[in-house]
Amino acid sequence: MSEPNVTALTPLAFLDRAAKTFPGKTAIVLGGRRATYSEFAAEAAALARGLARLGVGEQDRVAYLAPNVPELLVAHFGVPLSKGVLVALNTRLASAEIAYILAHCDAKILVVHESLLDSIRPIAGELRLSTVVVIGAGDIAGVDAVEYRKILDHNAHEPIDWTVRDELATISINYTSGTTGRPKGVMYTHRGAYLNAMGELIHSRHTSGSVYLWTLPMFHCNGWCTPWAITAIGGTHICLEAIDSEKIWTLFRTEGGSHFNAAPTVLVMLVNSPSAAALPQAVTVTTAGAPPSPTIIEQARVLGFEIIHVYGLTETYGPYSVCETQSDWAELPATEQARLAARQGVGMIHTDGVRVVDKYMTDVPADGSTIGEIVMRGNGVMKGYLNDPAATEKAFEGGWFHSGDLGVMHPDGYVELRDRSKDIVISGGENISSVEVEQVLVSHPAVLEAAVIGVPSEKWGERPKAFVVTKPNAQVTPDELRSHAATRMAKFKVPDVIDVIDALPKTSTGKIQKFQLRDREWSGHHTRIQG
Template sequence: MSGLDTPLTPLHFLARAAEVHPDRTAVLDGVRSWTWSEFARDVTRLAQALRRSRIAAGDRVAYLGTNSAELLAAHFAVPLVRGVLVAINTRLSPAEIAYICRHSDAAILLGDGDLLAAAGPGGAYPAVREVVELPGQDGAYCSVPGSIRYAELLARGTDEPIPWEVDDETRTIAVNYTSGTTGEPKGVEYSHRGAYLNALGELHHQGFGNDSRYLWTLPMFHCNGWCTTWALTAAAGTHVCLRAVRGDRMWSLIDTEGITHLAGAPVVLTTLATAAEAHALDRPFTVTTAGAPPSPRLIGRMRELGAEVVHVYGLTETYGPYAVCEAGDTWSRLPAGEQAELLARQGVGMLTADRVRVVRREPDVAGHLVDVTPDGRELGEIVMRGNSVMKGYHRDPEATATAFAGGWFHSGDLGVMHPDGYVKLHDRAKDIVISGGENISTIEVEQAVLSHPEVADVAVIGVPDDRWGERPKAFAVTTPGAQLTAEALMAHVRDRIAHYKAPREIDIVEHLPRTSTGKVRKNELRETAWGTCTVRIQG
């Protein structure tokens, strides 16, 4: 870098918001609120408190909390002292949380009282040297044994300013752990530079402005809220914290707080769309979705409610969203159904990302990755690179080297490249069903099932089959009051996709097992099916 350059860091976003818009509302968390100047003051105090708690450059600070002003503050206070934020999935077991604290070598753990208490007497986090209980939305504490209160931690701090800058933009700003559904969770390292650039990409594609009011339906611990913790701050919008996703509460805040933006997995959109309180809005309202491909029917329903749907795609390893299904210039002239089909694709690289590629599983003789034919049919692996891709896996050089084979990050997702340059995801490599030598996309089957108006949720997996090796099976959740039978649903699906792809077995279930980020735990469904399933051969 030259002497005229300054290292890129999202800390700059808070400094600017506090300077330019000091009296604008920054954060709402229940009955509590902060202006941007007040929030910057509290972030500084927390950063000074962490310094006096012996947090030095490179030290990890873990948070186990729901969406709150305190967790949002951590996204600035921890990197302000050049520490590393480790925001932990709140639905993990105490043993998994303890593993992450140990693997990340976290010095301090801050968490919601009920989540810390779930660890049992004396706590289950011996790897950390101090446990701090965060206040509830009403400011109250649970008084968890073995912990101190957040107010006590803040009392160590001062209001003495700390420069909103970093010495090295490649310094690690956060470590986010993957879900660990196929093994131990991996710690994904983000840099200040990557967080800064991805946040700007989010700001652009989600359309944030200083009048934006963002409802936190997306967990802040998930890829740092897809970097929206930093992106909305860059726009000096208003963060509205939500501790638990419920349809009635979401609609109440949408109406009373004038919410303009929210984000989440398709299951969050389904909760929003099927709530008794759902109604069409006559003002700008943007919903960003990722985590699993949304069905065209769900996209259509959200648009009926007046929402602009922004469909993005990415992984923990790509700071959350990397690609966006940006509408083409002529799409608005197409019928609504065709528009929804196009918007259900994963799209193209975001403004601050490199181009998305879909490559064949085997490189050429020189070891170079080979792109699939862009015909919308040839299946390959989605690969990415650039500023919006992780530094690497924390303390795991072998996994890092494997992930970056050929100089590109290998997502493990299978998809196709369409002639217009837009990518469409077909499946995770581990989820694809190979039946009689034919590849069957579980996503294609799921969307065929979801096209029935009485289906609210679905998951498709491969189950054993004596003749074909495996075949697709669906687990469907119906809408309240529906009388839909499995037989009628199977007939509906057979009318929409090739018969060999259609499930010959559908279980109507009350709910699907999901991670806290909205992804179906297909590994649990597969373990049951392959471990205890009695194979049924039907004509």
Template sequence: MHELHFAVPMAGALLCTLNTRHDSAMLSILLSHSEAKIIFVDYQLLYIANGALKLLAKAERKPPILVLIAESDGSLPADHHIASETYEYESLLAYGHNGFEIRRPNSEWDPISVNYTSGTTSRPKGVVYSHRGAYLNTLATILLHGIGSMPVYLWTVPMFHCNGWCLIWGLAAQGGTNICLRKVTPKGIFDNIALHNVTHMGGEPSVLNMIVNSPISDRKPLPHMVEVMTGGSPQILSKMEELGFGLSHLYGLTETYGPGTSCIWKPEWDSLPLDKRYKLKARQGVQHPGLEEVDVKDPVTMASVPADGKTMGEIMFRGNTVMSGYLKDLKATEEAFSGGWFRSGDLAVKHPDNYIEVKDRSKDVIISGGENISTVEVETVLFGHPAVLEAAVVARPDSHCGQTPCAFVKLKEGYDVDS
């Protein structure tokens, strides 16, 4: 995946990184929609890809050429009958030549990649990135993360997610070393940090949750402070720093090339009580240098909400690091940019210092007896309980109030419902 992030654009083609958790049915839909000509497949995921190719053939659609990344010894899986023209990755590379002339884009606005959204509420949409946007977001993310020359980066953020938050290209620019895990586990994270002297890593809240709740036997002392880019609740941030990690809190979407804002730390916050500091760090902050503007607006009037930390509005973006649009979906693109801003669908407040704080997805707000309840805020309270490992809050129907919150909670090992 890392090599292809350079090879594909240099060949004048477009990247389309696919979620490794998709099943064959979803994969076939995305291959068809993207009109992919070639698919590169790791040998452990061959059965999923093969199922998708069979579905394409059944629908009388031409399947893409398959390039199989075999095991380290070059051998293929025992059952490798594939419903497509097939090549082996290393063998294919042997046909290359050093004199290849790079096919550069005609314009910096030409597309470099298509990234499909998760599709939790509907069919995934193909988010189109431009060379210009990827370049600017790459530089901005490097700046936000404080990545200097020759970093050692541990990958727990999937490279299929916003092109690894655009860090694949940025790490190369800084002469970085990439440490990749086939499976993300707390033990694997601590072992690799110690073995490779890791300086930086990224991690979504679920990964941080795994780390802070890992058994002592899986942990190793950190060789130095490891800088982590993440989004998460105040409780997770504080517990990570107790283990010796440095945290920078970011916010963004697939449509903003990953990170779009950062909670830039103010020196005067250092003297505040601990709980207050972490509440401030949990805010999503201000836009990064590559983005023109981010604001919290009334989605109907498009007026900016007052910076009072109370009035809710929708987070909106505009600038070079906002997507070019949704592939083959003009209607969804026009809706997303209605009013001249990209509408995130996330609800937030704006504080007096203009730092934004995300409260919820607009579709996830629970309206109970006429009052708006933020599922994120309820989850944050639940995470503050020492017995709670994971929590998710959703709305459930209620004959009196219309809706009430319903929490799904997973307890930490050693705790039971009675405790």
């Protein structure tokens, strides 16, 4: 930018400031490993120099396949400091999926953690990379790999520029799940990452005293921009390589964990853990990924968790809206408070707000019942899809990003998600919200989790079917669950079939993979035996 009093926005500035303001403060923890903010910044700078030595230049892609380890946190600064673009890969991807993404984004360098080398070995011969870097020990047959520590260039005499010329340049690429086709590369900008990180700080109520537990994968929407946010405020990152409810409860107690982000399924796991008990410190959990049921919100609050409910997509840097709590809600019964808190709310402070529209892009009535598509725009929305102008144009038809999510607008201006467009069950011409049915089933004291999908029906086209996981040592029959649901919703919404199963298929971030259930049920349109 040419104006003398305008500086291009970039989250890189957050680490530069934190290292100068909190040089000796603990910034990163993983088990016995600890690093101060001064050390954090020094490693990010050393990584940037090292990547530049390996040939990384303006907008070159640097891919990372790693769990929530300090090296991936450092990469959120070190890669863009080298002028490159960070591509953090989902650690649960199959080898073929990894190969596709590396080719699609034209990655120059792949950094892989030693625990994930088996994901790379089957595709080693296909890789078209200049360098493969391994965090830890291990090798890949047929590939010349270098150990991570050896690429770091600690030449402190070579200055690092913590600014950028173009705030709209791509800082990272995050790939969608690809459940309805090839995954798409969602481009984030320096400006968007900066502003979304600031939004996270405000809405999740972080301070320099925040001790953030990394329960959310950093590869997922760049951890909802939290690597940048916690660093901006000078908080402490507690890295966690895998979700383990007992370990999380231990870290709450030993490290003084004050904040974490998680899908509702992770909340369910924590609330039902044998170690679950109220903590001496306040704990704020920001939850998204699926609409949390009022039941789990109530249970979490009993343990002293403060729930911040947000909503968003990969295309919106993670969270885009937040269910802001109103002061007069405190006068309502706990169940009513939880019901209101389960809504997706209003646009976060850095956004252009959220709308619910019909197919003509006209806002639906704010009556809490008329269903439309949720659309968004502004600083909280992606730059576009990498190498896919047609998909980008379609996504922004009418000037707003089309989420593909269906919802209603309430009279108070709060949005409530009713379903993904593909998850709505259309039975005999009636729309049935799978979310509504799931929340009713989870309100039964024996139910831990539930997923509802539409299954083939000769008479109605499709009917809702439920898959239920019960709490440990709890027993309940399908008939009991149907009777429970029938007292809380219209009869036509009650599932004809309820399967009690051991576990639901989930992504690495805890989202239930309904497409797996749906694919199985629609294969051959076979007749099911009712429970």
